[in-house]
Amino acid sequence: MSLTAFSALPLPLTQLSLAAVLQCGQSFRWSRYHLGNDIKTPEDYEYRLCLRDRLVCLRQSPTTLYYRTVTPLASENDEQRALREAETLVWVNNYFQLDIDLSKLYVEWAARDKVFDNLKERFIGIRMLRQDPWENLISFICSSNNNISRITKMVQNLCTYFSPPLLSAPSPVPNSTEVIEYHPFPPPSALSATSTSTTLRGLGFGYRADFIQKTSKMLVDAHNTKPNYPDGREPAEHWLETIRALPTAEARNELVQFMGVGRKVADCVLLMSMDKKEVIPVDTHVHQIAVKHYGMKGGNAKGKTTMNPKLYDEINEKFVSIWGKYAGWAHSVLFTSELKAFAAYGLADVSSAASASAPALLRGQSSPPKPKSGVPKAKSERILPTPPSTPALSRKRKSDEAEDVRQTDSSAGSLADRVKQRRR
Template sequence: MATPAGFQALPLPLVQLSLAAVLKCGQSFRWSILPLPKPSDPTIPAQEYRLCLRDRVVCLQQSQTALFYRSAFPEPQPSPTQLQLREAETLLWLNDYFQLNIDLPKLYDEWAARDSVFSGVKERFGGIRMLRQDPWENLISFICSSNNNISRITKMVQSLCTQYSPALLSLPDLSGHETHSYHPFPPPSSLAAPSVTVTLRSLGFGYRAEYIQKTAKMLVDVHGTIEEGREPSELWLESLRGLATAEARTELLKFIGVGRKVADCVLLMSLDKKEVIPVDTHVHQIAIKHYGFKGLLKGKSPMTPKLYEEVNSKLVRIWGDYAGWAHSVLFTSDLKSFASYSVQNPTPSAPVKSSKRSNLESLLPTPPTTPSPSPLKRKASASPPESSDKSAGLADRMKRLRRK
């Protein structure tokens, strides 16, 4: 099909990346999903996905064989030359965020060879890969996830941005009848004041309000703030990518409101710890149902540290180095909201409404039992450790060149 007007095209089959699965399965909660006019041709994109970064809104559409992308910028609009440079930055960001250097079908083949259960879902649930998110946003999002469901987490994260981050720009929806404002994710300094707790409680965050404010304050107290650009605490969180998994987990567990499950979500989804499997009741039930793990299929067993470690270790032995990635495929395949999904028809129909509590209500972690008040010990150095995020470094160099 032809590239949509204003978009750039990146050849990429759905088996490498399915936006309809990856952006709806509980990894990230800030993507806006807008329906496109319903096409008669199934190869034509049916949805547009938008995410507000600090300096642009990234807009994506997808066909069976290509990912289409463009960026929208606040005033003043870049010149044609500047726009070309900035779209190159967007492409670098896309490659990093979706980890497109990883050959996903090759991993699927390896998992299917090791696991007959995975082999049974491989064809239908292709294109599900882990995102490489900003660690600060990922941390706060999963503090919000405690004892919560995907739709409510999404509402909370979006209200957090609206309340504490000025709108970057506004864009019309795809019908042209309504305009939407897009807000970046707020930095730690914006959430560190004591008044944040009261405001977030008024917005429906409950006990999570205090966890968010205290976590932000811990970061700011130790690492400080700067006037422009990314804050030192954000750079410190990103530097955890360079630590061993156990050491990085220890650092995350120092935050108020972060237990083992939340820490493991952050390790997997933003800190490059691809072998980590976040374990909750839903994952435990998958282990019982498919992998001979002992336990009751009905009812909830308490998720003790010992049980958590046993489930994690068993699944890692089955799937290997990219066990966290494999788990996300099985996790998604078991969701009721994906009952009609297939990578050949990646826009699942709406699930049948039920008066019973959906599985989505219990997918995410319960509140940590003993949040640690320990202050962070690691100080930010004058020169932050070199990040493994090479594309971000290149984008920063491009920005410096523009300012010369």
């Protein structure tokens, strides 16, 4: 197995805060490891994500993003290592959409919205990820009537039970002897068998088990008639990626054909993996934000809200009129600020270096700065305080510790009822 050293990408926290972006309910597979000695005052973390062919490891200081690649290869020469690091840098820039100047957007949103202006200093660096559409779709089918902690457990169980381990790597925690297996996200074919539903129900997926299996089978039946692509992706995965090029309404219509995908889940996928930056997934939490801060009408006399297409569209139109074409991005900052897990976020002192101007990469240059080699010095650099941890893959999670994320308004009922109502 080849372990490469950390490379450095100049990037201030105002452009990207891993502590917020990787913990606020966008992606559910990042493992977080505390590198310090005092868990009561966390200062340094490493984040890891297993891709199809590599493990990506990230650390952060107030001015720099550090990245490292771990591969399953027994050995690599210098040329191979350089190629791997270059590929990982491309992936990092694409996944975090670093060509978009977040600091500039914050200034624009604050000028147009007093509510955002009051939050901008505390909730810095929150940007939208550009995720793999297939993983994003299945993850948000899991999100129905669920919370971040349970979704995380479900998504990581999908990987553990339906995808063989890519590699094993030592824990980055000081003095730890733990060796951890890392699994990539399973492809559609791995989840399409009829027996998948039974296995998933045994893992606590409930009615979502049928949605996942049937959606996977729909994709496989329609698109997996051709061989896999050179990068290992199945044709169904590639087809989902082509939806990015469609207009928003057409892309949404494609997504709501799948089991368990209604307007809200489809909009989560459009925003988080299909480049539809203006889209706002509306649920009770987002409606409460609209009522609390922006003068939208509340629920009935009992405080309950029945989400319908008219109200959904009104909330979207309201926020787009305030925040513009990146309304989906702006809403994610407000959404994060309302999560209980972030109640104390950003209240501690942060190094003034965090407010440094964006690097050349973020000002529109076509090529990124040349990475520098070297492992970051964890003890000398602080990162923002973080919400409750997402444990490593090998650790047991409690299922109800985090704030509900993008809950639907559907009530409990039979599977048949839920299928009939899935497009609400």
